Amino acid sequence: MSIDDNARQAAVILDYQFKSDTRLIEALTTPGVEGEGFQGNRWLGDFGIDVIRSCLSFYAYEGKNIRPNRIASMKQKLCSYNHLMSVAQRIMLDRVIIYNPRSGRGRPIVVGKALAAVIAAAHLDCGRSYQTTWEILEHIGFFDPENNGVDPAQLESRIDDNLCLFTTCPPMAAPSVPPGFEGVETENDVQIVRQESQKRKALAPSPLEDKNGQTKAKQARRSTNDQVAAYLVREANKCKAQNLQTPQESYFTAEVESCLLKACKNRSVEVSKKLLLCIGSSQSILSLQDAIQSWRTGTDIRFLQMPRCSSKADTFDIISKMSQGIACLYLFRRYHIVRLFENCGGVETPSFSRFVAVPVNNSAVLKRPGNPHKNAEAELNVAMMKEVLPHLKPGTSEYEDEYSSVNNLRLLARRYHTLQARFGPGILALIPNPDQSRHTGLGISESSLLRMPESVFLEIVLILERSQGRILRDFSTAAWRIMETLLYQPAQHCSQFQLERTETRCILEQPKNSSGLLYLLK
Known part of the structure; x- marks a missing residue:
């Protein structure tokens, strides 16, 4: 399978049409693939985790019915590499990651960071639209504690x-x-977040999204x-x-x-x-x-x-x-x-x-x-x-x-x-x-x-x-x-x-x- 095929399958999994697959390919490529010192998705993965955290913060801000300690706890667990890897395996994204043969495959930090990097790539591609990014997270079942x-x-x-x-x-x-959710009131908290997501769709455009970003998001998805x-x-x-x-x-x-x-x-x-x-x-x-x-x-x-x-x-x-x-x-x-x-x-x-x-x-x-x-x-x-x-x-x-x-x-x-x-x-x-x-x-x-x-x-x-x-x-x-x-x-x-x-x-x-x-x- 070629790199382009990997990117195409990843886009299908996300149900998102990328305008350019350059960042997506970067997101799927783990560090060291092209030799020692090659950074791959290292920085994009870190940014992706921040994007997910920002999505949670923004929806908590709009809903105002999730206690701060709860949203902090959710961020910690939902953004853990164990949870990220679990989601990636469930949606079979782990099969299209371009692994470094020297570091092995299947490690939580490798698979989890790749998923986060893919989310970051989509976020940047859609003009930093939190609305679109949230919809992608929902589509892949990121907030769903059920594991089939x-x-x-x-x-x-x-x-x-x-x-x-x-x-x-x-x-x-x-x-x-579910693994990775210990200590978090997953069902109640995630249900609140889901309800906020439904409300969000009926609200006016987010102040975090400029008009250009909204237009690009509508065209892309x-x-x-x-x-x-x-x-x-x-x-x-x-x-x-x-x-x-x-x-x-x-x-x-x-x-x-x-x-x-x-x-x-x-x-x-x-x-x-x-x-x-x-x-x-x-x-x-x-x-x-x-x-x-x-x-x-x-x-x-x-x-x-x-x-x-x-x-x-x-x-x-x-x-x-x-x-x-x-x-x-x-x-x-x-x-x-x-x-x-x-x-x-x-x-x-x-x-x-x-x-x-x-x-x-x-x-x-x-x-x-x-x-x-x-x-x-x-x-x-x-x-x-x-x-x-x-x-x-x-x-x-x-x-x-x-x-x-x-x-x-x-x-x-x-x-x-x-x-x-x-x-x-x-x-x-x-x-x-x-x-x-x-x-x-x-x-x-x-x-x-x-x-x-x-x-x-x-x-x-x-x-x-x-x-x-x-x-x-x-x-x-x-x-x-x-x-x-x-x-x-x-x-x-x-x-x-x-x-x-x-x-x-x-x-x-x-x-x-x-x-x-x-x-x-x-």
Whole structure:
């Protein structure tokens, strides 16, 4: 991967379009990469921490309802290298950092300073707009204490018709505190900051931002709400042209949107809307068409098909090598991730079923500290590490780096498998790729799915089921007939799909969930 590719992926993670990637590349480059004495992101990282602190101070000043000792404590913890590294790993920014091979990778100060430097680069690029910088911090989940975990209390209160979507984990004596937040009233304080952020959006422009800075910020960052609104207008026009119900009259009614907002509770609203609006859309069919074309012409694509995977370690190696810049590989990667998860026994584990049985007479389990559900997840991670990377020794820096990657793959696989269990295996081929944003800006990346709290994701799946479950299963069945061929058959022996012969314009003219779009998959 080139330096430009690293910068491009970092910009996608931040959901921010840089006017110049010079500072971003500097932010991603650690000291010493180009020889002894090379400063890299050292000073930009220090400045980034100051920027984050300034954002917190400004919002505390505007809200005036956070005690000074609380904001000081939050600054100390939120700006710690441990927290910065945790956020970077969660959003997978740590994978695009340009490391100095002599100093190693995965150290909190190295990864944390790189994230801070990236925030500083965006802050300078947007004209020092605190509004825009704050939105970027919110987008990457910087203030979210949840680390893709499941709150047992939330899951115990949710009982629906799918038995695998609830848990009976024993209640904890006290809520757990995420690493790096000890001594801070995280939930209350961060919630206040979030509320202040919502209020801030309705206020007059900040005195800290000049008019030029505001103009640059508006030009550099498009609101996802605007993208969704524009997408809905286009879909409504397409529906009216074919005398079909508009999205607001069918799968995205006011009631559905209300349920979505209630489920999200101001968390992951953007990606939740994308899941409801984009799965099975013309955009996703265009992604599948790109995959077919890459499969037809790609000389190395045959090595990524399922029959070539002889072991779990081979599957993991293929997943790791897949470039996310090629449309076809997005789809292959999703199916390989699920296969690895299933082959490692992930579906049969308590981590997936969310049911952790604790025998009364098992004193070793009863005395083990922590949430039994989280312990089960950690055990699955360790087991997967033994299967896919048996040569790595626990405790080494390389092991810790790969452990984080395996954990992310496990979380992704669990979500992909949940979608497949509801709608069929072809549903993964109906998720629009991020690189399709040239048409709508509503692609769904792996990092955005990872940032969703588990409880929110499960609720959104239920909303998908209630609002468009039948039609999505029809689309999934049709898409799987194509995807199964791509995964298991050589291109030279297969006849041409109808989708291959369809012009892009004709695909984009079809409304989401329409019979015309489904016909293209036949």
